[in-house]
Amino acid sequence: xxxxxxxxxxxxxxxxxxxxxxxxxxxxxxxxxxxxxxxxxxxxxxxxxxxxxxxxxxxxxxxxxxxxxxxxxxxxxxxxxxxxxxxxxxxxxxxxxxxxxxxxxxxxxxxxxxxxxxxxxxxxxxxxxxxxxxxxxxxxxxxxxxxxxxxxxxxxxxxxxxxxxxxxxxxxxxxxxxxxxxxxxx
Amino acid sequence: xxxxxxxxxxxxxxxxxxxxxxxxxxxxxxxxxxxxxxxxxxxxxxxxxxxxxxxxxxxxxxxxxxxxxxxxxxxxxxxxxxxxxxxxxxxxxxxxxxxxxxxxxxxxxxxxxxxxxxxxxxxxxxxxxxxxxx
Amino acid sequence: xxxxxxxxxxxxxxxxxxxxxxxxxxxxxxxxxxxxxxxxxxxxxxxxxxxxxxxxxxxxxxxxxxxxxxxxxxxxxxxxxxxxxxxxxxxxxxxxxxxxxxxxxxxxxxxxxxxxxxxxxxxxxxxxxxxxxxxxxxx
Numbered sequence: 001x002x003x004x005x006x007x008x009x010x011x012x013x014x015x016x017x018x019x020x021x022x023x024x025x026x027x028x029x030x031x032x033x034x035x036x037x038x039x040x041x042x043x044x045x046x047x048x049x050x051x052x053x054x055x056x057x058x059x060x061x062x063x064x065x066x067x068x069x070x071x072x073x074x075x076x077x078x079x080x081x082x083x084x085x086x087x088x089x090x091x092x093x094x095x096x097x098x099x100x101x102x103x104x105x106x107x108x109x110x111x112x113x114x115x116x117x118x119x120x121x122x123x124x125x126x127x128x129x130x131x132x133x134x135x136x137x138x139x140x141x142x143x144x145x146x147x148x149x150x151x152x153x154x155x156x157x158x159x160x161x162x163x164x165x166x167x168x169x170x171x172x173x174x175x176x177x178x179x180x181x182x183x184x185x186x
Numbered sequence: 187x188x189x190x191x192x193x194x195x196x197x198x199x200x201x202x203x204x205x206x207x208x209x210x211x212x213x214x215x216x217x218x219x220x221x222x223x224x225x226x227x228x229x230x231x232x233x234x235x236x237x238x239x240x241x242x243x244x245x246x247x248x249x250x251x252x253x254x255x256x257x258x259x260x261x262x263x264x265x266x267x268x269x270x271x272x273x274x275x276x277x278x279x280x281x282x283x284x285x286x287x288x289x290x291x292x293x294x295x296x297x298x299x300x301x302x303x304x305x306x307x308x309x310x311x312x313x314x315x316x317x318x319x320x
Numbered sequence: 321x322x323x324x325x326x327x328x329x330x331x332x333x334x335x336x337x338x339x340x341x342x343x344x345x346x347x348x349x350x351x352x353x354x355x356x357x358x359x360x361x362x363x364x365x366x367x368x369x370x371x372x373x374x375x376x377x378x379x380x381x382x383x384x385x386x387x388x389x390x391x392x393x394x395x396x397x398x399x400x401x402x403x404x405x406x407x408x409x410x411x412x413x414x415x416x417x418x419x420x421x422x423x424x425x426x427x428x429x430x431x432x433x434x435x436x437x438x439x440x441x442x443x444x445x446x447x448x449x450x451x452x453x454x455x456x457x458x459x
Contacts, residue, residue: 004234011226016211019222029218030416037225041232048233122206122213129207144200145207172200177192179203186199292373292407293380295414296395297388300425303398304432305413306406309443314431 006052011040014056018063021141024130025067035070039063060142060156121184128178132171139167140175342368343375352378358397366400374400 002010015036022032039062047058129137135157142153143164154161179186195203295302304310345363348356355378356363366374377396381389399407417425435443 002233004230007233008226008230011229012223015222015226016214016219019214019218020207020211033218033221033225034412036222037228040225040229044229044232048236118206118209122210125203125206126210145204172195173192175203176195179195180192186195186202289380289383290373290376291411291414292399293377293384293392295410296377296392296399297384298391298414298417299429300417300432301391301395302402302410302414305410305417310432310435314428314435 001049002052002055007044007048007055010052010055010059011043014059015040017146018059020126021063021146022067024126024137024141025134026070027130031070035066036063039066042066057152057156060146060148060152064138064156121186124182124184125179128175128182131178132174135167136171136174139164140171143168342371348375351381355381355392356396358393359400362400370400 018036018039019032022035023029026032026035039059042062043055043059047054047062050058129140132140138157139153142148142156143150148156150161150164154164157164157167159167345353345360348363352375353360356374359366359374363371374396377392381392384392402410417428420428
């Protein structure tokens with residue numbers, strides 16, 4: 001049975017990644033925070049007494065479900081959230097413009113002569129990740145970023161190991177195309 | 187971009203992508219980090235308080251004891267039942283007195299100039315979208 | 321005999337604790353009943369936790385301005401009929417709303433007022449024209 005310190009340590013270790021993971025999926029930081037909070041609570045309430053070694057898998061499954069729950073909810077909330085974020089994004093025009101530019105499907109690749117700095121590249125990659133089709137993103141994030149093995153990823157995604165491999169390879173393909181289109185040189 | 191042949195990321199490039207994603211974790215703003223920390227503490231508190239949930243089970247048992255008490259029952263049961271009752275009423279008391287400080291969120295929502303319906307009205311949201319794009 | 325008596329007292333006390341936590345309409349104070357008057361007819365059918373929330377609102381009532389009191393009175397009935405899920409969503413939206421700058425809050429309030437003046441058919445048209453964001457769920 002896990003102690004509260006074990007739970008605290010575990011959450012401290014995974015919370016940033018979990019937040020990003022949720023943010024890539026829902027494209028909104030406030031919602032992502034809510035989702036992570038919800039997932040943390042569910043872990044503590046329902047599985048807090050399980051051995052700490054089970055936390056990583058349990059938490060990933062809960063987090064994934066919490067993200068899906070978010071999408072299943074009525075769209076009104078999403079609309080409001082989108083609006084709130086667009087209402088507040090006026091304070092940060094630069095970031096807004098970057099996202100706007102990316103949003104255009106036919107956006108031209110940046111001039112290859114201009115080297116993007118590290119921060120810009122990071123931003124572009126994050127945006128590209130959040131633009132992946134959701135199953136591809138899940139597979140990519142779980143398998144490569146969270147470094148779960150194929151079986152664990154399949155377990156969390158609720159699909160076969162073969163599908164995980166397919167989603168992963170498609171994800172890399174899509175990501176390559178997205179980054180290439182934005183002129184990201186790695 | 188569909189007209190171009192996509193060059194697949196090499197394993198090295200993929201590693202770099204993942205490295206940059208890791209780096210992005212260090213750039214999460216302070217406000218977000220604070221909120222994450224707060225959420226974590228709340229979750230840990232839930233676990234820390236769960237023994238209290240376990241304690242409330244004897245309280246139920248205690249009441250059941252009281253129901254089953256006969257004049258021939260032993261004193262231990264009585265003492266136990268009384269202790270449990272104290273715990274029980276303490277629980278109700280605290281629940282009752284909880285809200286004497288700050289104003290309840292529900293009150294704030296109801297008293298706010300923007301009515302609750304505004305948040306759930308799909309058509310209003312559509313109207314908002316319409317006007318915010320002008 | 322003494323023990324049986326004691327057992328009854330204990331049971332009575334716990335029943336009292338239960339009632340205090342979950343008071344019927346008749347058990348409310350006069351002040352609470354006045355505030356919660358719009359809910360009078362349905363009070364006894366509300367769930368205990370709903371009653372608790374509503375009582376919290378009633379207890380905050382004296383701290384409000386006349387204008388706020390009026391709003392609360394108007395909205396109470398509708399509020400009690402929402403599902404817990406709807407209410408929870410609205411609380412979250414409200415928090416987000418409050419996090420906006422005063423100017424943006426004012427802009428939103430203004431927009432709501434404008435919107436409230438529209439007729440049913442004009443509103444409907446707006447809904448038809450606006451495209452909700454699409455989320456790709458893959459699968």
